[in-house]
Amino acid sequence: MAKKKTADTAASAPEQEHPNKIGIKEASGYMLGDAANLFNLTYISSYLKVLMTDVFGLDAIKGGIMLIVTRLWDCINDPIWGVIVERKKPRPDGKYRPYLKTVCVPLGIATILCFVPWNQLQFLGINIPTKSNLLLLICYITYIFYGMMYTGMNIPFGSLASVITDDPKGRTLLSTFRSIGSGVGGGIVSLLAPLLIFVKTGEIDRLGNPVKRADGSRMFFFGLAMGVLSIIFYLWSYYTTKERVESAPESKVDFKVVYGGMFKSRPFITVALAGLLISGQLQFNSFNAYLYKNYFVNTNLSIVGTICNYLPMVVLILFMPKLVAKYGKKELCGNTSIIAAVTAVLLAVCANSEKIINIISPSTGRFPAWLFMAALMLIGFGYTFVSLTCWAVVMDVIDYQEYKTGQRSESAIYAVYTFSRKLGQTIADASGMFLLQGWAHYDGATMGDKGFIPGVSEKLMFICTIIPAIVYTGVWLLMKFGYPLTKERLEPIYAYVREKREEAETA
Secondary structure, eight states, X not given: OHHHHHHHHHHTSOOOOOTTOOXXXXXXXXXXXXXXXXXXXXXXXXXXXXXXXXXXXXXXXXXXXHHHHHHHHHHHHHHHHHHHHHHSOOBTTBXXXXXXXXXXXXXXXXXXXXXXXXXXXXXXXXXXXXXXXXXXXXXXXXXXHHHHHHHHHHHHHHHXXXXXXXXXXXXXXXXXXXXXXXXXXHHHHHHHHHHHHEEEEXXXXXXXXXXXXXXXXXXXXXXXXXXXXXXXXXXXXXXXXXXOSOOOSSOOOOHHHHHHHHTTOHHXXXXXXXXXXXHHHHHHGGGHHXXXXXXXXXXXXXXXXXXXXXXXXXXXXXXXXXXXXXXXXXXXXXXXXXHHHHHHHHHHXXXXXXXXXXXXXXXTOSOOHXXXXXXXXXXXXXXXXXXXXXXXXXHHHHHHHHHHHSOOOHHHHHHHHHHHHHHHHHHHHHHHHXXXXXXXXXXXXXXXXXXXXXXXXXXXXXXXXXXXXXXXXHHHHIIIIIOOOOXXXXXXXXXXXXXXXXXXXXX
């Protein structure tokens, strides 16, 4: 009771400028780090499956099994990284910032290795046949290496936000700019990759659209560019950020208390489940590459889809800090994400109804691309507030755990949250690959350059609309009814954490 009373007293004190206030310059530096993350992650997430099925000719189900097995390693890898990062003694340049400098090169190399066209390296005296098990083994090795390096970067990078500042407004600023960085990194990949990695086959579909296929050499050089750019941006982020909130010189965290508190915490469980769904949907969006290629027969629609997803974020991002300050993160996410849920459900119904399609587009018998894009834009609007505040919400959960248990461990909590997101990616990738071949009967080796495939393409549309409808509905339910940390409930938590920091500084 004393703890809460003290916190309430502190909360009622006159508002003063926070001693760890940050500005646009440092938020921009943090933004660059997440842009680097997304150079790697977006390209891997969006096109590694296309490389495996359409260039390597690998069985989609075997690819799905590979994604499950490699992510199972993350069950061990992520907690190990969390403990390593947490127990690492701070250096003169901080506890988390050094990872931006030391892990960036191996992570960039890992991204590049994932896109080497091993079955096309005859000029090096290497002859690895298409569809071979050796190709599959190489995919296992390179993807596991990438996953380990990405975790080694992502856990300290995510934890870094909580030590750059403990000012709630500053954290909202960091979360907002991190989302901008995600948009920059992901947008560059999504806008440029379709233009650069696909080549025309010379075939024309019945609606007059040129059919394209993925080119292994082009995919490699694009991966090379993304790997190098990520290294540059990580280093840029390192030199433009600063750790202000003091980290303990050596870990005194009781991990039994930390992990025990996590799995008894409604805020953490809700955020972890939401993270699983959010990350899973972001990963599942990569299957739209097959939809654009084999339903709409226009790979450039990936560019339009990216604009439709991010345009609402660009419009609303300037208002985000004021909206969060006035209404609260939970309130905004819970009340706006229903727009994404309802739109996704309506899209799933309309895009898979033969009667509705014949009314809307009787001349083609296909769901119109323009209407699909309009739905993506409306979904993007409803989802924007969840996307822009999700990282600030995680930092609130970290503060809440400290408030309840007296133990603080950014890295351990962030490692579990990261794993929940990876689990969402795994479920999305594996289920998508199994549905792609097992239900839709898509075979990249024979269909990768065929454009619209009757009977197959319609099932691709069903897969790419029904899953988002389920996921966006789940996110809305969790943020509206599951997540309990309202704006009012967070005020004494912020006050308690700040008071504890001040006591530690004066001790």
